[in-house]
Amino acid sequence: MRIAILADIHANLTAFEAVLADAAQQGGVNEFWCLGDVVGYGPDPHECIALLQKVCKVCVAGNHDRAAAGKIDTSDFNPRAAEANEWTAQQLTPSDVKYLSNLPLTIEKGEFTLAHGSPRDPIWEYLFSVTEAAENLTAFSTPYCFVGHTHQPLVFTFGRLKEGGVTKLEHESEVVLAEKRLILNPGGIGQPRDGDPRASYGIYDSSIRTFTLYRVAYDIEAVQERMQAHGLPAMLIARLGVGR
Numbered sequence: 106m107r108i109a110i111l112a113d114i115h116a117n118l119t120a121f122e123a124v125l126a127d128a129a130q131q132g133g134v135n136e137f138w139c140l141g142d143v144v145g146y147g148p149d150p151h152e153c154i155a156l157l158q159k160v161c162k163v164c165v166a167g168n169h170d171r172a173a174a175g176k177i178d179t180s181d182f183n184p185r186a187a188e189a190n191e192w193t194a195q196q197l198t199p200s201d202v203k204y205l206s207n208l209p210l211t212i213e214k215g216e217f218t219l220a221h222g223s224p225r226d227p228i229w230e231y232l233f234s235v236t237e238a239a240e241n242l243t244a245f246s247t248p249y250c251f252v253g254h255t256h257q258p259l260v261f262t263f264g265r266l267k268e269g270g271v272t273k274l275e276h277e278s279e280v281v282l283a284e285k286r287l288i289l290n291p292g293g294i295g296q297p298r299d300g301d302p303r304a305s306y307g308i309y310d311s312s313i314r315t316f317t318l319y320r321v322a323y324d325i326e327a328v329q330e331r332m333q334a335h336g337l338p339a340m341l342i343a344r345l346g347v348g349r
């Protein structure tokens with residue numbers, strides 16, 4: 106079984122389509138799992154929901170999904186994210202809103218727990234440090250966990266004595282799933298923030314128990330032009346080009 110792990114599509118249809126094409130080129134996958142933030146920031150919220158519904162049956166909610174559906178308010182968002190959220194909410198059909206509203210906070214699939222931010226605080230917590238990641242080990246009971254939200258491809262590794270480490274994942278980095286507990290982040294598709302503007306995602310292959318990270322180039326300028334045409338905040342347009 107091969108599963109593509111997607112996170113933080115952020116209404117960027119061009120990046121999303123490039124990732125789907127890349128997954129097919131890497132030998133194809135049997136399933137897609139999505140870690141939330143389907144919408145927010147980007148120019149194509151409705152189109153991304155429609156495409157995701159077509160290819161992916163397993164998806165948890167992110168903070169932007171909840172906000173766009175009117176389930177949480179945006180007082181904790183920065184002003185530009187709040188502005189983009191307001192625009193996003195106006196683009197959604199009633200069935201889009203229903204889809205986003207019904208996304209669960211966490212999902213367990215076999216050996217994996219899926220959450221947007223973290224297992225203990227799925228909507229809001231950012232996992233950057235080993236300390237924060239270690240505090241989450243008691244919040245999920247499967248050996249492995251997938252998270253998104255930071256838009257940075259990382260793996261947190263924990264040995265039996267809970268001694269932990271964190272490694273940044275590069276294009277074609279491979280992580281073997283063995284006895285150590287892991288929290289894996291596939292990076293962000295629609296708005297990378299690790300200094301590499303290419304879309305980021307991963308494929309888990311259960312036959313070799315290996316997660317492989319991939320970076321995918323896409324037409325960033327085409328997305329920036331659509332954002333401009335919709336009057337989305339300039340800072341959000343610029344950051345796509347630098348991946349920060």
Ligand code: ZN
Nearest residue numbers: 113142167254
């Ligand atoms: Zn996000």
